[in-house]
Amino acid sequence: MSVAIANPQAAGLTAPTEGLRCGDHTVQFYDEEAPFIEAWGHLIGNALVAGNAAVLIATKTHRDALARQLSGRGLDVARVIRQGRYVQLDAADTLSKIMVDELPHAGRFADLVGGVLLRAKAAATGERPSVTAFGEMVAVLWEDGKSEAALRLERLWNDLARSYPFSLQCGYPMGSFAREERGELFLKICAEHSRVVPAESYTALPSEDERLRSVAQLQQRAQVLEARLALHESERRFRLFVEAVQDYAVFMLDPEGRVTTWNTGAERIKGYKASEIIGRHFSTFYPEEDLRSGKPQWELEVAARDGRFEDQGWRIRKDGSRFWANVIITALRGDGGKLIGFGKVTRDFTERMQAEEALRKANAELEGQIGERIEAERKLSNSEQSLRQLSFHLLRSQDEERRRIGRDLHDTLGQYLAMLMLKLDSLNSAAEDGDPAQISQEITHCASLCEECIKEVRTLSYLLYPPMLEEMGLKSAVPWYLDGFAKRSGIQVSFDVSLDFPRLAPEVELALFRVIQESLTNVHKHSGSQTADVRLFTKDGAVVLEVRDKGSGVPRVKEAGQDWRGLFGVGLRSMNERMSQIGGRLEFSSSQEGTMVTAAVPVEESKAAASGVSR
Numbered sequence: 001m002s003v004a005i006a007n008p009q010a011a012g013l014t015a016p017t018e019g020l021r022c023g024d025h026t027v028q029f030y031d032e033e034a035p036f037i038e039a040w041g042h043l044i045g046n047a048l049v050a051g052n053a054a055v056l057i058a059t060k061t062h063r064d065a066l067a068r069q070l071s072g073r074g075l076d077v078a079r080v081i082r083q084g085r086y087v088q089l090d091a092a093d094t095l096s097k098i099m100v101d102e103l104p105h106a107g108r109f110a111d112l113v114g115g116v117l118l119r120a121k122a123a124a125t126g127e128r129p130s131v132t133a134f135g136e137m138v139a140v141l142w143e144d145g146k147s148e149a150a151l152r153l154e155r156l157w158n159d160l161a162r163s164y165p166f167s168l169q170c171g172y173p174m175g176s177f178a179r180e181e182r183g184e185l186f187l188k189i190c191a192e193h194s195r196v197v198p199a200e201s202y203t204a205l206p207s208e209d210e211r212l213r214s215v216a217q218l219q220q221r222a223q224v225l226e227a228r229l230a231l232h233e234s235e236r237r238f239r240l241f242v243e244a245v246q247d248y249a250v251f252m253l254d255p256e257g258r259v260t261t262w263n264t265g266a267e268r269i270k271g272y273k274a275s276e277i278i279g280r281h282f283s284t285f286y287p288e289e290d291l292r293s294g295k296p297q298w299e300l301e302v303a304a305r306d307g308r309f310e311d312q313g314w315r316i317r318k319d320g321s322r323f324w325a326n327v328i329i330t331a332l333r334g335d336g337g338k339l340i341g342f343g344k345v346t347r348d349f350t351e352r353m354q355a356e357e358a359l360r361k362a363n364a365e366l367e368g369q370i371g372e373r374i375e376a377e378r379k380l381s382n383s384e385q386s387l388r389q390l391s392f393h394l395l396r397s398q399d400e401e402r403r404r405i406g407r408d409l410h411d412t413l414g415q416y417l418a419m420l421m422l423k424l425d426s427l428n429s430a431a432e433d434g435d436p437a438q439i440s441q442e443i444t445h446c447a448s449l450c451e452e453c454i455k456e457v458r459t460l461s462y463l464l465y466p467p468m469l470e471e472m473g474l475k476s477a478v479p480w481y482l483d484g485f486a487k488r489s490g491i492q493v494s495f496d497v498s499l500d501f502p503r504l505a506p507e508v509e510l511a512l513f514r515v516i517q518e519s520l521t522n523v524h525k526h527s528g529s530q531t532a533d534v535r536l537f538t539k540d541g542a543v544v545l546e547v548r549d550k551g552s553g554v555p556r557v558k559e560a561g562q563d564w565r566g567l568f569g570v571g572l573r574s575m576n577e578r579m580s581q582i583g584g585r586l587e588f589s590s591s592q593e594g595t596m597v598t599a600a601v602p603v604e605e606s607k608a609a610a611s612g613v614s615r
Contacts, residue, residue: 024167025158027189029174036171037062040134041069043169048075051126053085055116055166058136063088084123087116091136104153110160113252116163119306131166134500138170147185154192156487247348251286252332257282257300269348282344282439285315287322292472305328313347381496420449466513474509475501478516478534489524491556497536504543506603511578512536512545518575519547519597526596527551538603545599575599 030036044054044066056063070077080086120131135157142148157168162525165523170193175187188197249266251259260283262274270277277284283296290296290313303309308330315325330343427442469477475497482493504512516534523532529551536545576586584601 023156024195025161025193026169026195026197027193028165028169028171029177030171031174033173037065038069040298041066041073043132044134045070045073045075047083047130047132048080048086051085051124052129052287052518053120053124053131053132054085055087055089055091055120055131057091057094058134059091059140062136063090066225070455084119085125089122091114091140093446095341098435099149104156105158107160109153109156110163114160114164117160117166118188121165127382131164133166135168135170136347139172142172142176151188151192153562154189158192160238194405203390205436225405249344251344252341253282253300253344255341257296260341266346269317269323269346270315276318286345287314289594299327300342303342307331312353315346323348324350367431417449417453420446420453434511469509469513470506474512475504475536477509477513478536481513481516482520482534489520491520491524491530491532492534493520493534495536498538501536501538504601505582507586508543508582511575511582511584512543512599512601514578515575515597520535523547523549523551523595527553529594541603542600546596548594548596553592553595 017366028036040062045054047054048070056066058066062177067077068302081088094112095104097112098104100108119130121129124130138150138153141147141153161168172189247265248263249269250263251266252261254260259277260279262272262278266277267273281296283291284295299309299311308328310326310328312321312324313327315327316322328345328351330345331339332341332343334340423461424442424446427439427446431439434567466477466478466481478497479495482495485491486493503509520532520534523529527549529549531550533548534546535548536543538544577600579586579599582597582601587598587600589596589598
């Protein structure tokens with residue numbers, strides 16, 4: 001409350017208001033109100049006795065108390081009021097006349113209060129007329145919580161003092177500034193006054209030395225208070241910061257692991273409100289498997305021993321859902337090193353963990369794709385190499401076949417034709433000699449040689465492409481070929497075929513025939529077997545050809561156990577390519593009991609291909 005300050009000598013104090021000059025604006029802070037009310041009456045009474053004027057703007061309670069004090073001193077209050085030297089105004093009523101939008105209006109204040117001061121000054125009769133003003137309007141605003149309006153009114157009093165000759169005294173109870181948040185307002189109020197007087201506990205001290213000691217003690221206490229306030233403010237801001245953090249669950253545990261604080265981030269991440277979780281053990285957040293292994297207690301032990309603990313793992317929300325958490329537990333110790341609790345920071349890393357897992361899977365898939373690509377490129381390279389080798393072998397085989405045909409033509413058909421030429425010469429000589437018997441004998445020899453030539457030509461043509469295969473089918477062409485093979489190689493070959501074995505497409509029959517040719521050629525060249533078996537049958541919707549010998553097998557296949565396609569020359573590989581082109585497959589197996597080549601073509605493929613064969 002703002003009150004007018006009387007002469008403190010009347011209250012047994014030193015005189016901080018003595019020697020007041022016109023224009024002074026003095027404020028004194030006080031602890032008790034009664035001494036100041038008495039001081040008001042003393043100072044106002046002195047001014048009025050000296051013939052000067054006084055203006056009091058106060059509450060009715062204070063106006064009445066002051067009137068009683070003045071009357072008690074023998075002053076005729078009614079007379080000085082009639083003279084105009086003592087003006088009393090009600091604080092609340094005066095405020096109502098100068099306030100606009102809850103703030104004091106400068107023009108209205110100057111007109112109203114300035115006019116009162118001028119009339120009081122005019123009524124003064126002293127040798128040096130002066131006006132002493134005591135204002136309580138600021139106190140009313142302060143009590144109503146309108147601190148900004150109170151400060152503005154203080155400034156308006158200062159502005160008025162520049163135009164009107166008067167001195168102003170006001171006071172504030174120190175209890176009004178006991179709260180921390182009013183410290184800044186206290187400094188602002190002091191700045192608006194030309195003189196500041198401490199409370200009576202200071203002014204009542206009898207000597208200047210004791211006042212200085214009191215000031216020093218107050219300064220020391222102020223330093224301690226400022227340090228505490230700074231620490232408190234820092235803690236408050238940090239607490240506000242922690243409570244506002246939403247991406248991290250930040251909370252405290254007592255030494256046993258019970259939750260003691262809870263921030264907004266913890267509520268968002270874990271789903272518990274502070275009222276639901278404070279006081280409960282932090283193991284509430286752990287899955288059942290961690291509880292069985294005693295992991296929560298172990299983490300506290302590690303944090304207490306090492307100072308901190310960090311981990312990542314599954315944690316449980318209030319609704320039972322799991323999230324992948326990054327957890328840091330820090331041990332908190334007091335001045336003596338005693339464990340006072342733990343600080344725990346948790347962050348939800350579920351999305352990061354899922355992203356890392358997805359990246360890991362993508363890398364694994366990519367590595368797999370790279371591996372597959374490398375394997376495909378290796379196979380492609382092998383295939384290209386195999387094709388180059390196959391092309392080379394085909395050309396070489398073609399040259400060998402041409403040499404063989406040329407040799408056969410030279411060694412057999414050529415010899416027969418040469419002998420036939422000689423016989424024709426002999427026949428010509430016999431005709432000239434006119435010997436019928438010799439002519440008949442030569443003609444018989446020539447006919448025999450022509451028959452051998454025809455037979456040799458037929459054999460060569462059958463080997464190149466047997467006409468019987470196209471005319472009679474595979475079932476009829478195979479026996480013919482096997483008979484010739486047996487005569488040429490000395491290997492006895494059996495042939496097993498069902499009576500109802502169907503005709504196949506020309507390309508299928510030719511492919512199977514070539515498999516028989518190549519297989520028996522390998523038997524003759526490599527196996528050492530004296531017998532071979534050929535079977536032709538249908539099974540499980542496929543035409544199957546089997547060529548088996550009883551030789552020693554192929555060592556590279558038996559030992560390496562690898563794909564036989566990479567172990568042989570052009571023969572079987574070309575047959576494998578031929579079988580692949582007609583939708584069939586070629587299989588090769590070898591053991592100590594012998595070797596078997598199996599070719600199979602689906603019946604549908606055969607029938608589809610055979611649909612275009614004319615019978």
